[in-house]
Amino acid sequence: MISSPDWVRLSFGADMVLGFSPGQFLKGALNTTINLLQYYPDGCKANCIYCGQAREVAKGPECKTLIRVEWPLRKLDDVLSRIKEREGNPEYGLQRICVGQLAHPRASPDAIEITRRIREHGIELQISELVTATYTFKKHMIEMRNAGADMIDVAIDAASKRVFDAVRGKTVRSMHSWDRYIQAIDEAVEVFGKMNAGIHLIIGLGETEKEAVELMQYAHNRGAKISLFAFYPEYGTPLGNKKPVPLNVYRRTQIARWLIENDIVDINSFKFDEKGRIIDIDIPADISLEELAPAFMTSGCPGCNRPYSNEKPGSRLKNIPWYPTKNQVISSIRAAEIDNLAKRFLN
Numbered sequence: 001m002i003s004s005p006d007w008v009r010l011s012f013g014a015d016m017v018l019g020f021s022p023g024q025f026l027k028g029a030l031n032t033t034i035n036l037l038q039y040y041p042d043g044c045k046a047n048c049i050y051c052g053q054a055r056e057v058a059k060g061p062e063c064k065t066l067i068r069v070e071w072p073l074r075k076l077d078d079v080l081s082r083i084k085e086r087e088g089n090p091e092y093g094l095q096r097i098c099v100g101q102l103a104h105p106r107a108s109p110d111a112i113e114i115t116r117r118i119r120e121h122g123i124e125l126q127i128s129e130l131v132t133a134t135y136t137f138k139k140h141m142i143e144m145r146n147a148g149a150d151m152i153d154v155a156i157d158a159a160s161k162r163v164f165d166a167v168r169g170k171t172v173r174s175m176h177s178w179d180r181y182i183q184a185i186d187e188a189v190e191v192f193g194k195m196n197a198g199i200h201l202i203i204g205l206g207e208t209e210k211e212a213v214e215l216m217q218y219a220h221n222r223g224a225k226i227s228l229f230a231f232y233p234e235y236g237t238p239l240g241n242k243k244p245v246p247l248n249v250y251r252r253t254q255i256a257r258w259l260i261e262n263d264i265v266d267i268n269s270f271k272f273d274e275k276g277r278i279i280d281i282d283i284p285a286d287i288s289l290e291e292l293a294p295a296f297m298t299s300g301c302p303g304c305n306r307p308y309s310n311e312k313p314g315s316r317l318k319n320i321p322w323y324p325t326k327n328q329v330i331s332s333i334r335a336a337e338i339d340n341l342a343k344r345f346l347n
């Protein structure tokens with residue numbers, strides 16, 4: 001049967017890097033993480049309304065897009081052989097493999113098996129597990145680590161219980177529970193250690209910036225790192241007509257993440273307006289423009305740069321997949337539309 005763990009979907013970028021599909025990224029961006037996604041003939045059991053894999057969108061396994069591109073189905077053995085050939089070659093720059101789950105009863109045992117097979121192939125790249133907390137419990141996390149995984153992210157996606165319930169909970173005929181995801185953050189940190197565990201947070205699902213900052217501060221206090229994503233509508237989903245998150249909102253959230261994660265400020269240094277928008281941040285006087293630059297890069301596990309996964313190639317990059325130029329930093333700070341920051345860094 002064509003199914004995980006013997007078969008996986010590959011992100012389109014990874015498919016190109018491994019030579020299954022021809023092509024390369026705009027501006028020569030390297031895709032430094034190989035993202036694998038599980039495949040099941042009966043599809044994903046959840047119904048998150050922003051996701052192309054959702055039960056009521058995909059209507060079976062033949063679906064199709066995630067972050068707006070096809071994820072070609074490949075044999076795991078073939079994928080691992082090609083990774084092994086390219087590992088260590090600077091032309092490819094591979095740094096990490098990410099084992100991504102669907103919400104499926106087989107998700108955890110199969111993620112463990114895929115991880116084991118990666119190591120059996122003698123591949124030494126770092127391995128991340130991207131887990132759905134509904135089907136992944138502490139015992140699975142321990143097995144993932146024992147099989148050779150280095151890091152884990154809990155894909156909570158939504159910034160608050162309010163948003164979570166509206167986009168991936170009972171309200172939308174899905175079975176995920178906010179409380180379970182919050183619990184899984186602690187389990188992930190306990191098993192993998194502080195900053196080897198994290199959360200995926202999508203900005204633009206209907207949260208306020210204050211809610212996003214609160215979740216980031218919470219995750220940081222619990223020892224979890226933060227991988228930020230910018231919402232971009234997925235064709236054919238209930239949120240398919242929702243606008244992408246505005247650049248100014250995303251830039252403010254990126255700055256907040258960087259400041260919190262690096263212990264430069266905490267939530268008390270933020271001022272929000274009545275709509276929960278960040279209007280000022282009290283940043284220490286000795287932080288320079290150069291130091292702020294990584295705030296605008298893709299965040300998450302080291303080496304996971306996800307080029308063009310949050311916007312169309314050619315538009316303004318929301319997650320910059322390389323170290324930003326000075327001009328990119330200046331335009332990113334300007335785009336954040338925080339008066340005091342603009343005065344401080346751009347004059």
Ligand code: SF4
Pocket residue numbers: 033096097098099128129130152153200227299300301304
């Ligand atoms: S940050 Fe990248 S490597 Fe880490 S879990 Fe997320 S997608 Fe996977």
